[in-house]
Each structure stands twice: as structure tokens, then as C-alpha cells.
Amino acid sequence: MSAPLVNVRAQKVPPLSLYVHMPWCVRKCPYCDFNSHAVSADGVPEAAYIDALLNDLDADLAHFSQDWSQRPLQSIFIGGGTPSLISPNGYVRLFAGIRARLSWADDIEITLEANPGTVEQGLFEGYRAAGINRLSIGVQTFQGEQLKALGRIHSGDEALRAASTARAAGFERINLDLMHGLPGQSVAAACDDLAQAIALGVTHLSWYQLTLEPNTVFYRQQPILPDEDVLADIQEQGEVLLAQAGFQRYEVSAFAQADQACRHNLNYWQFGDYLGIGAGAHGKLTLANSADITTASAEIWRSTKTRMPKDYLAAYSAAQSTGIPSVAAYQAKLERIASIDLPFEFMLNALRLTNGVPSAYWSERTGLSLNTIASTLAELRRQGLLEHTPDRLQASALGLRFLNRAIDAFLPEHSEPASR
Structure with missing residues (x-):
């Protein structure tokens, strides 16, 4: 499927970010359903993969033809897998290639x-020198037995040391990923994890409950998890502990000190645009036939790249034989989001934010009138799932508790006829 050739002025379309996927890990964790693959004995094919990433980006930029100089990148997020398996010099080369193709804020x-x-001290210093200015460290827990149960390769002491050495290397913005509701975990143990994270002086915490996802070892061989009462107590006491330490909950599972929210993830949740490169990466891009999509026929496209690293690298080899970057070589899926699907797509993101989004974002970022979803909004407000704030689209405290119920109300089978 081919996207139209259009000219878009950046100030009238959503902010633009870039997601880069590094698919390799030392080994696959039993709870993980991300696109990650154990690295082979030959190691990570770093040079070839970076070449492929840049060729993939070339293909996207050529396919979605527009004046990219008017759409500076607001953020770059390098996820995985384990991106710290790539060397600092690899990121220097990657960033130089991206800068040659796109402007940066x-x-x-x-x-x-x-x-x-x-990671170790020298690597952190190298990443900082390469231009990386925010770290997200996958701690999950500081408890040794829990780490073993989760299949992690680090110890609690190594987790503590990683955060400290990152700060010593000059990183001021650090997120720690922590899970709760682990097999056999007590309320006290979950809160102890939070207390240790807070004591490290990090600026952001992603604190989320372990869930058993399909296609994982834990789903096939399910561990015994805490019961609902224990999970509720963990959530309640943990949120109190975080608030006392100055962490504001701004998303379902994200807590930040003042002005330390992850801008890249905020762009996702506010229905911004992002290019996605790398094996299995996802992207979302808004195109319009006018500078103002509220008065034009906006097109919003989603893309998914080839999932397996070997197939992704093979796509690059094939592209090299022709000398022309082809979007078809890397895309596993490329489709325009239909208007009837936009309410669910938008709210799936926006309602995760505790303060929601300005109501104006609906028209600005979908091209649809707010009348399109007016009756659904009214019904959810009547049920107490949305706040009665006309200038914001925001879940209530009850709505955050029953978020899936609120979001599902915007599924196509519940939607009103689209109008612009």
C-alpha cells in the first residue's frame, strides 16, 4: 500500500519522535513478551545492524515524502532487547547518520x-559522551531470589551500583523499571524495592505489576502470584510512599519528580508522531493535504517492521543489491488507520495519562470533530469514568481503576458515525 506524496508543515502536525529497536539480549527473560532474542555466540552484528537502521530510516523518509527539515525530532528512544549491548561508538555512528537525515530540537x-x-562505569561515560542524556535501567527488583525467579542476569547489588555509576558518569535523568506483584512477593518487600529506588536519587520510576503475557515462559508455566488483596495493598501503600518522596503519578505506571516526565513517552500518549526503525519497531505518522489537519483530510499511518533480526538484516542485504532503500523491504505491515478506528486508537493512549490531554488535541491530531465522540464522552462522564472537564479528555480516579472499560467504549462497534 502506498502513501500519498504530500507537503506537511511541522507546526500544524503532531511533534515527531524516533524509536530505535535493538532486539538482542544476553538471554530471554521468562516474563518478557517484547521482541527480544538471545544473542548468538558470534555476538551482536553491530556494524551491519546500524547500517540497516539507517537504510530503514532512508526508506521511511523517502516513502512518506514531505519537508522533513520542518519536522525536527523532539526525542529519540532506544529500546529493546538490551540496547546497552551496543557500544558507545556504535551510537556515535548511528546518531551521526540520523542527524544527516533529520533535524533535531x-x-x-x-x-x-x-x-x-x-553496563559498567566506562560504558555509561561513553554513552553520555555519545549524546545520550537519559537512561532507563531495567532493575525490576533488588531482591536476589526474585531476580532469579525473573531470569535476570544481575544481582541486587549490581542494580544499586548501576544507578550510582550512571549518576557518577553525568546522567541527571535516570528512570528505573520496577515490577511488583512478583511470585511470593509481600507488601513489605514491594515497598522495600521502592524505598531503595527512591534512596538512589533517580528522577523517574516506571512501577508496574507483573502480568502473564501469552507467548512467554511464565504464561506456559505460571508461577503463583500474590492474591488480589495483597496486590491492592501493594498499589495503595506504594503510591503513598512515592508521593511522600515527591514522585507524581502522571501515567498509569509512570511516576516522576517535577519536570522529569519522559517526553518521548508523553508524545506516544498524546497521540504524537514517531518513526520506528529496527527489527519489530512500530511507527505512527500523520500526513495531511493542508497545513492544518483540522480542516483537511488527515491520513494517519501505522507501520510495523520485520520482526526477526535475521530477516531484518536480510532485507538490508537485498536493498544493498539494488542501491535503493525500499520501504517494502523492511515493512511487515503498513496501513492507514480508518476514521472509525481513531477514537479507540486515540483514547487507548490519552486516557492512560492521569491528567488526560487537552480536548483540542482530539481535532488537532485526528482531523475529526469532537462531535464524533460526544455521546460516548457524555455516557462515560455519566458513569463517573471521565472527569466533567470540557477542556480536557481525562479519566476520573474510578476511570483509571477501570481503564479498560473506559477505553473499550471507543471501540468501532460502539462508535458514532465519523464526521469532520
């Missing part, structure tokens, strides 16, 4: 995911 946020078992 002066205050661009560049986040790297890292695992405590794969």
Missing part, C-alpha cells in the same frame, strides 16, 4: 534502555 531527549548486568 535543541533540547532533544535521547533515552537509552540499559540492564545492570551489561
Whole structure:
């Protein structure tokens, strides 16, 4: 399927970010359903993969033809897998290639995911020198037995040391990923994890409950998890502990100190645009036939790249034989989001934010009138699932508790006829 050739002015379309997927891990964790693959004995094919990433980006930029100089990147997020398996010099080369193709905002946020078992002081300093200015460290827990149960390769001491060495290397913005509701976990143990994370002086915490996802070892061989009462107590006491330490909950599972929210993830949740490169990466891009999509026929496209690293690298080899970057070589799926699906797509993101989004974002970022979803909004407000704030689209405290119920109300089978 081919996208139209259009000319879009950046100030009238959503902010633009870039997601880069690094698909390799030392080994696959039993709870993980992300696109990650154990690295082979030959190691990560770093040089070839970076070449493929840049060729993939070339293909996207050529296919979605527009004046890219008017759409500076606001953020770059490097996820995985374990991106800290790539060397600092690899990121220097990658960033140079991206800069040659896209302009960057002066205050661009560049986040790297890292695992405590794969980094040391010298690497952190190298990543900082390469231009990375935010780290997200996958701790999950500081408890040794829990780490073993989760299949993690680091110890609790290594997790503590990773955060400290990151700060010593000059990183001021650090997120820790922590899970709760682990097999056999008590309320006290979950809160102890939070207390240790807070004591490290990090600026952001992603604190989320372990869920058993299909296509994982844990789904096939399910561990015994805490019961609902224990999970509720963990959530309640944990949120109190975080609030007392100055962490504001701004998304379902994200807590930040003042002005330390992840700008890249905010762009996702506010229905911004993002290019996605790398094996299995996802992207979302808004195109319009006019500078103002509220008065034009907006087109919003989603893309998914080839999932398996070997197939992704093979696509690059094939592209090299022709000398022409082809979007078809990397795309597993490329489709325009139909208007009837936009309410669910938009609310799936926006309602995760505790403060929601300005109501104006609906028209600005979908091209549809707010009348399109007016009766659904009214019904959810009547049920107490949305706040009665006409200038914001925001879940209530009850709505955050029953978020799936609120979001499902915007599924196509419940939607009103689209109008512009």
C-alpha cells in the first residue's frame, strides 16, 4: 500500500519522535513478551545492524515524502532487547547518520534502555559522551531470589551500583523499571524495592505489576502470584510512599519528580508522531493535504517492521543489491488507520495519562470533530469514568481503576458515525 506524496508543515502536525529497536539480549527473560532474542555466540552484528537502521530510516523518509527539515525530532528512544549491548561508538555512528537525515530540537531527549548486568562505569561515560542524556535501567527488583525467579542476569547489588555509576558518569535523568506483584512477593518487600529506588536519587520510576503475557515462559508455566488483596495493598501503600518522596503519578505506571516526565513517552500518549526503525519497531505518522489537519483530510499511518533480526538484516542485504532503500523491504505491515478506528486508537493512549490531554488535541491530531465522540464522552462522564472537564479528555480516579472499560467504549462497534 502506498502513501500519498504530500507537503506537511511541522507546526500544524503532531511533534515527531524516533524509536530505535535493538532486539538482542544476553538471554530471554521468562516474563518478557517484547521482541527480544538471545544473542548468538558470534555476538551482536553491530556494524551491519546500524547500517540497516539507517537504510530503514532512508526508506521511511523517502516513502512518506514531505519537508522533513520542518519536522525536527523532539526525542529519540532506544529500546529493546538490551540496547546497552551496543557500544558507545556504535551510537556515535548511528546518531551521526540520523542527524544527516533529520533535524533535531535543541533540547532533544535521547533515552537509552540499559540492564545492570551489561553496563559498567566506562560504558555509561561513553554513552553520555555519545549524546545520550537519559537512561532507563531495567532493575525490576533488588531482591536476589526474585531476580532469579525473573531470569535476570544481575544481582541486587549490581542494580544499586548501576544507578550510582550512571549518576557518577553525568546522567541527571535516570528512570528505573520496577515490577511488583512478583511470585511470593509481600507488601513489605514491594515497598522495600521502592524505598531503595527512591534512596538512589533517580528522577523517574516506571512501577508496574507483573502480568502473564501469552507467548512467554511464565504464561506456559505460571508461577503463583500474590492474591488480589495483597496486590491492592501493594498499589495503595506504594503510591503513598512515592508521593511522600515527591514522585507524581502522571501515567498509569509512570511516576516522576517535577519536570522529569519522559517526553518521548508523553508524545506516544498524546497521540504524537514517531518513526520506528529496527527489527519489530512500530511507527505512527500523520500526513495531511493542508497545513492544518483540522480542516483537511488527515491520513494517519501505522507501520510495523520485520520482526526477526535475521530477516531484518536480510532485507538490508537485498536493498544493498539494488542501491535503493525500499520501504517494502523492511515493512511487515503498513496501513492507514480508518476514521472509525481513531477514537479507540486515540483514547487507548490519552486516557492512560492521569491528567488526560487537552480536548483540542482530539481535532488537532485526528482531523475529526469532537462531535464524533460526544455521546460516548457524555455516557462515560455519566458513569463517573471521565472527569466533567470540557477542556480536557481525562479519566476520573474510578476511570483509571477501570481503564479498560473506559477505553473499550471507543471501540468501532460502539462508535458514532465519523464526521469532520
